[in-house]
Amino acid sequence: MNIQDPKHWHVLSSDQLLKDLQTSSSGLSQQEVGIRREVFGPNKLPDKSQISMIKMIIGQLINPLIFILIAAAIASVAIGEGKDAIFIFLVILINTVIGVYQEYNAEKSASNLTKLLRIKAKVKRTDEVSEIDSEDLVPGDLVILESGNKVPADLRLIQTAGLEVDESFLTGESQAIKKNPEALGKNTPIADRKNIAHAGATVMSGRAQGIVIATGLNTEVGKIAQNVQEGESAKPPLIQRMEKFTKKIANIIIVLSVILAVLLRFQGMDFSAIFFFVVALAVSAIPEGLPVSLTVALAVATRRMAKRNVIVRKLTSVESLGSCTVIASDKTGTLTVNQQTVKKIYLSDGQQYDVSGEGYNGIGEISIDGKTVKPQKESALFNVCKTAMLANESKLLLKDEKWEFYGDAMDVALLGMGYKAALQPETIHEEFPVQSLIPYESERKFSGAFYKEDNHIHLAVKGAVETILSFCHMQSAEIEKIHTTANQFASEGYRVLAFASGEVDDFQAKDFYHLSDIPKLSYQGLICFIDPLRSEAIQAVAKCKKAGIQVMMITGDHPATASTIAKELGLKEKSRTVVTGAELEKAGGPSDKAFQDLVASTNVFARVSPTQKLEIVDVLIQKGEFVAVTGDGVNDAPALKRANIGVAMGSGTDVAKDVGAMIVVDDNFSSIVAGVEEGRFAYDNVRKVIYLLVSTGAAEVVMFILSIFAGLPLPLLAVQLLWLNLVTNGIQDKALAFEAGEAETMSRKPRDPKEGIFNNIMSQQILISGLIMGGIAFGLWLYLNKFTNMSELHARNMVLLLMVLMQNLHIFNCRSERRSTFNIPISRNYLLILFVILTQVIHIASMHIPFMQSILRIEPITLQEWGYILVLAFPLLLLMELFKWWGRRSEQL
Known part of the structure; x- marks a missing residue:
């Protein structure tokens, strides 16, 4: 036997099935089970392998920005600036640690949701029935299903009794599927194969016996799982945009470096000096702190999403x-809600009631024309509710403020309707004790209950409309009208059951009732079900x-x-x-x-x-x-x-x-x-971080190029540039990751998928703010070199302080691309003030620490000098406010 062959098991008769699978109604022998287990292996899907720490680390390092940083570090070593390389590798380490930590926590949270319950299966082997782990099933095993069971493997059904199975996890069908063992056509779609019960489905009602036709990866669930493993995923949008952004940055750096190298060579500078200048320019242009800042921004968004019930497994997915x-x-x-719920009641007198609420519970009410009603005893509404609760084999109970249920989905929904009518199932059963039940069978399409009322036996039935109407005293015109109404409800997506009841003259309890045992009944009405919206x-x-x-x-x-x-x-x-x-x-x-x-x-x-x-x-x-x-x-x-x-x-x-x-x-x-909203907030914050880092990098490039053309020494050393990019900016830019979202975020259309991180407004702001900062810094450098006797070391010290202060002010510009800095409450992000102060304290402290003085080539300044530099930094804030005002005015015109 080779079960891997593409057989159409649903086409075969039960006898042919047993023959082809070399089994019988007595089940397999233990010896045969052992042989088949060796051939087919355990009945389970392969365990999902956990992502190793090494893979997580490699995943963080495979990033174009990281590649550029590594190249910059190598170049720094080549020109003898080992301290610069140490700074760069430090930022790579910090970024990797944060990213791996966040991804590990996300995977841990996701794995906690995995169901650990092992499925048990009742199997018949050598005429003996026993309960085993589903993993031990093999093709050809005879499995017995009962209400509440999980189907342990793909089964070809050979016997059924009122079997209804929930396969929504596989087919998307919200209603339980009635199953039967009849052979089907060769081209019957999976969703319509009524003689197959698929692994993972839930038995809602009834009983059945079936032969295992597929286990593990050969089940329909297994095939999908295998296809998923082999399929490709589309890149997250942030990755796509960051790849474009990185290419742009790299191209800009290369072009600027080549232009600068050519210009300097024409000025007669030797090759070693040119190399030094080019590396310095590259260091100033590369936003070294960006990887860490992005990781922090996404980690913050991940935590915010978790609070809103969304677990993010990879940081890049946040946005x-x-x-x-x-x-x-x-x-x-x-x-x-994936739970059938009664929504409409249409009685025999033409009255139509609406039922509120959703799911398997008693929360809701019955109303007509918007008015809540409670059925009076012996009323038409009371009688149909009574029938629905008596001809019912399910349970729905409120225990410890939690609704518990089991049984057929429609029966549970009817009990929920009873509670909404202020009727208690226990009370109804006590007042109208059930004498005998007619279980539901798909072939007969109805169920019923014989009950005692006023010392007489009555029968309450529910089921398919055509079946119930056949039991009732009705004229053909009335029957046609009810069918028309039922079809109208069905066309609107409702599942419709009919209800009837009547007195029984000669009752005898039986194990099986024939249709001839059903007396003529009185039609009560229709009840409409649907899987309702959340x-x-x-x-x-x-x-x-x-x-x-x-x-x-x-x-x-x-x-x-x-x-x-x-x-x-x-x-x-x-x-x-x-x-x-x-x-x-x-x-x-x-x-x-x-x-x-x-x-x-x-x-x-x-x-x-x-x-x-x-x-x-x-x-x-x-x-x-x-x-x-x-x-x-x-x-x-x-x-x-x-x-x-x-x-x-x-x-x-x-x-x-x-x-x-x-x-x-x-x-x-x-x-x-809510996740969409947080994702938009995250992207906005990522843009704010990029705006800050790239604009300050652009300012450094502008300052460098102007200084070179003016014949001045480099205004900042490479290590000072790294200090700006990694320590000062690298501290305060993290505050932007904590910015609260702007109220209008969810009123904007999605970004054009073709749009990169740099759209028009961001490009303009980076260009203008970069020119302003670079121009102011160059102006100070020019003044100190040409019009004062200040030493080169102290002049660089002053320029470095100016850049730090402008960054401190510029971060407030970056809080919004359109709104005025003065209209955004600081209460939305107190960290901003804290980090700006911290940045300034760290920089001033470094001026007084000998070790830092040696590394950064800086020295203390006077309070008066600090004040002058602060005043010089303020035009940046004012000019960018003017630019935003002009932008808002242009949008309104």
Whole structure:
């Protein structure tokens, strides 16, 4: 036997299945089990290997900015400036330590969410039934399923009794699937294979026996997990933008260095001196502190996201949500609660009631025309609620302020409806004691309960509309009208059950009731169920729209259900309401225009397979969108990995969580939107840090070039430049990482995916602030060299202090690209003041410490000199305020 062969197990009859798998209704022998275990191995997915510390360290070092810093350090050693190299390697070390620490903590948090529960399986071997670990199952084993069980492997069912299975994790179908052992056609899609129970599914009700047809990686879950491991992930937006930014910086440095080298050679300078100048220029232009500052900014955002129930596994993913232009969301369990809930009651007298609340609980109320009602005894509403609670095999209890439940999803939902009607299941059962039950069987499509009322036996039944109506005294016109109403509800995405009851003349308790035992009953009404929206989902989607983010719903559920949920969410915006997987299949693949047109025509997809979801994401990425994909099931995993940012649900499958770059702990779509907001805040803060560091670097370059053309010595030594970039700026720029987000952040459209970090406004501000700072510093250097007798050492000391003070003031300019510095409350970031003071204290202290004096070639200054330099630094703040005012004025014109 070779189970790896691509057999269509769902096509075979039970007898042929047993023959092909070389097993029987008595199960395998222990000897045969041992042989097959050697061939097929344990029934489990490979354990996810933990990322080693070495890999984490290497991951932090593989960064273009780090490469440039290493090159600068090597150049520093080449010209004999070993101290400079030490400074550079120190910043690389700090960046690596912070990054590895943060990633380790994130992986630890993610791993804590992994379910450690081992699945047990009831198996029949050599005619003996025993319970074993699911890992010990082999192909050909006979497995027995009961209500509440997890399906331990892919099973071909050979016997069923009212079996309903929840496979939403795999198919996206929100309703439990009724299963039966009948053979199916060869081309039956996975979601419609009613005779297969897939590994990881939950038995909601009924019983069954099935033969194991696939274990481990050969199960449908295993195949998806394997494809996910082999698939490629799109680069996070921040990585893409930082790569472009780094190339720009490197190109600018190379061009400036070549130009400077040529100019100096024409002036007659020797090659060794030219090399020294070029290295000094490179050191001034490279924002050495940027890697550490970025890491800190992203780490701060990571902690903020964790407080809002979003665990970030990689620092570079922090900003990705903020960059997304499209959120492709799963429906079941993400936008909805993944729990069937009664929403409408339509009685035989035509009265229609609405039911509020969501999920398996008694929180909510029944209302009509907006008015809350409590059913009076013997009223039509009371009677249908009574039937729903008596013809019921489930439990729903409030224990220690927590709702506990088990049993069929529809039955649990009906008990929840009973609580909302102020009826207690225990009280109803005491007043109307059940004498016997008719269990639900998919073949007969109804269930019922015989109960005693006023010393008479009555029968309460619920089930498929056509089945229940066949039991009732009704005229054909009435039946047709009820069918029309039920079909209307079904077209709106509701699952509809009918209810009836009546007195029994001659009752006898039996193990099995024939249809002839059912007396003529009185029709009571229809009850409509749906997997409802999370209460906060509508507001969260509206917030996305305001932020310019397109929300797409991609589900494996029924098109009618998807359409109803989409309307409630306000997603019916495009020409098509819903596109189905069948339509996508006819349109070809992601490279076909017809397929691309379908994707562009709607933002709601239903009956979509995992592969098609992946293809939809591919099309969006090819169009240049930054795509965030959310989901909780195994069926979501391939798309989660392919997306720019994959967001897994905390209660979802381990496969989805292993793939997701982020995990939403509370499964709440609004937490995803909160993550988008924090991601935008993080990117804004990253830009602020880059603005500060690059503009001060530009100022140093301007000061250098002007000094060279003026025939002056270098205004600062290489080690002094490093001091500016790594210590002074390197301390205070961290404060920008803690800036609170600006209120208008979620009112802005997403950044253009093609836009780099340097947009027009940032480029202008860097250029202008760099020219101002560089010009002021050069002016002081020129004055001290040409018009005073001050020593070169002390003059450099004064220029260095001026640069430090201008950086202290410039950080306030960097708090916003548009708003005035004086309109941003300092209460939003007290660290800013603290770090600016700390920077100034450290620099002044270094002037008085002999060791630092020796390294930095600096000396103490007088208080009067400090005051003069401070006054000289203030024009920077005032001129940048003028520039912002002009920018705001231009936007209004």
